[in-house]
Amino acid sequence: MASDVDICNSALNMVGASNIISLTEDSRAARLCNQRYPFIRDSVFRSHPWNALIRRAALAKDSESPAWEYANQFQLPADPYCLRVLELEGEENGVTYVVEGRKILTDEDAIKIKYVARIVDPNEYDRLLMETLSAAMAADIAYSLANSLGLQQQMHALYETRLREARFTDATEGTPDDITATTHIEARL
Numbered sequence: 001m002a003s004d005v006d007i008c009n010s011a012l013n014m015v016g017a018s019n020i021i022s023l024t025e026d027s028r029a030a031r032l033c034n035q036r037y038p039f040i041r042d043s044v045f046r047s048h049p050w051n052a053l054i055r056r057a058a059l060a061k062d063s064e065s066p067a068w069e070y071a072n073q074f075q076l077p078a079d080p081y082c083l084r085v086l087e088l089e090g091e092e093n094g095v096t097y098v099v100e101g102r103k104i105l106t107d108e109d110a111i112k113i114k115y116v117a118r119i120v121d122p123n124e125y126d127r128l129l130m131e132t133l134s135a136a137m138a139a140d141i142a143y144s145l146a147n148s149l150g151l152q153q154q155m156h157a158l159y160e161t162r163l164r165e166a167r168f169t170d171a172t173e174g175t176p177d178d179i180t181a182t183t184h185i186e187a188r189l
Contacts, residue, residue: 001123005021006130007130008037008137011134011138014134014155015155016151044133044163046083049084052119052125053116055117056114057077059104059111059113061073071107072105073103075103076103076104077117080118082118085114087114088106129166142154
């Protein structure tokens with residue numbers, strides 16, 4: 001069973017610090033991990049449409065309408081918390097929308113979305129995603145714990161390597177989308 005503490009301990013090991021027992025223990029390392037982990041986790045989650053974090057939902061229309069431009073608004077999911085909207089059903093057929101705050105504004109009367117969710121149980125993460133989170137934490141806390149800019153740079157390079165590997169592996173699972181000339185051009189921009 002993986003835990004947030006396991007991910008943080010992996011990061012602490014990378015920077016040469018001692019393990020912690022909990023994020024609330026009275027140690028500098030635990031306080032730093034407790035403070036930084038939620039922010040680092042959410043940043044890594046938003047950086048890629050991780051398969052382990054994708055959820056789908058049909059949203060209920062709000063009783064209030066936007067002040068102008070769009071006819072309807074929908075509240076983003078709170079459980080699990082929506083970190084990033086990936087697509088709306090029908091988008092390929094011209095459905096338009098915008099995310100403003102915690103709302104989706106559109107002219108549609110009903111919508112279904114695919115999104116990146118804030119999943120807080122590490123047991124639902126892919127192993128490479130956990131390793132990426134650990135490396136991101138190590139890069140973030142290295143200078144604070146070791147007072148070494150060189151170590152921080154090494155940890156950032158390690159994070160970038162793990163991120164590339166994890167993104168590639170994650171993106172190659174499943175049936176690939178149709179690739180068209182337009183997709184190729186857009187991917188190069």
